[in-house]
Amino acid sequence: MPSAAERTRTLVQSTCSAVLLVPGLEGAHPWQSVPEARTVGPEGDLFLEFLADAPVVRAATHAQDDELTAVLEITDVAPVSVPHRIRGRARVSGWLTSVPGMTRPGRMMLRLETAEAYVDDLWGAGGVEPEELKDAAADPLAVHETELLQHLHAAHGDQLRTLSTLLGERAGEQRDVVPLALDRFGLRVRCTGAECFDARFDFPEPVRDVTELRRAMHTLFEAAR
Template identity: 35%
Template structure:
């Protein structure tokens, strides 16, 4: 769900959607509580401003949360690192504050599910910093491609270099001065981001799909549409 009016063309996720997507794709997080750092190797179940995590039953974090009836004040830290090998691989850093509570015992009997109610979050990227409230996140959902982004990007980078080269035909030729190395940096339902890597710096360019992709099959179709446009010399939406 988004606060963007229906008649406004959307070309990229909102900051709240980016936060939800980053959490949804995470396989581990760092929780700061009571002056300690706790590394949790756990996926995050995202339900708007409410997150679900898992932790060992006897972990200090679980014990601390159990002893706080109003919830344990915590900060969650998460770094978004590009799955493709490029310079400056950090795409964003998320800091999220809220209250952690014991939800229930897991089926394995040795771990628990913890519920984190988000109060506010800050997402810092190379393009700017966004401050969000729990209410903002409650209106957002993860991108449908978030959990598959790493596999899709590495597949493009490793097995379809010819397609990446073809897509550069959609770019302003001036951006290609000096023959930069081109890498797929990010993707979501709205489009594909290419990293133009020069010896003295880099620039990121987004190629926008004609329509958002709802799944991997539609993502493949949208990339094919971009390739067709590139082969035909047609203009493409980009920024």
């Protein structure tokens, strides 16, 4: 399974919704605290792009070095319609500073020096140290996951339902099998019906790209058939 650091970094670099919380800025409009882009630097720090006149930018610009604390909160929502759609949450806290000249005109880049991180998702909950976040890699399928899950849900519903044959008696009389999450290690689905539960189908070996994923999915569906 992916480590807590890998899962946190995947969420940071994904398109999940995120908001930057800064003490004293509780009165700002929520949309003004949403970064337009976010990346992880080579040292594990987060780089967050905002409009140049955003309240968080003004606060970071006027603060002294390492004086302003902040928390980036990330919420991961399943890209397909499924009961209980929130798949996980992550928090990265640290010290906020501005980095002039790193982005396009009208924008400002803020640097969040990571102090600690925490993730609570479908795998479980765990803390992440800055060094772990620096060394972790995002899942290679993360940039394609939304599109892939939506495609599976829309075009391969019959094949997904056949996966229930691999669950034995646990399958019961569930009425649907919905793709919930996809990573290099396997596919997670949510079975709904008399009861709602998740099932995980691991690939024979981790996949590195979409080409290898297609082969792994073909093998999985063949096994179910």
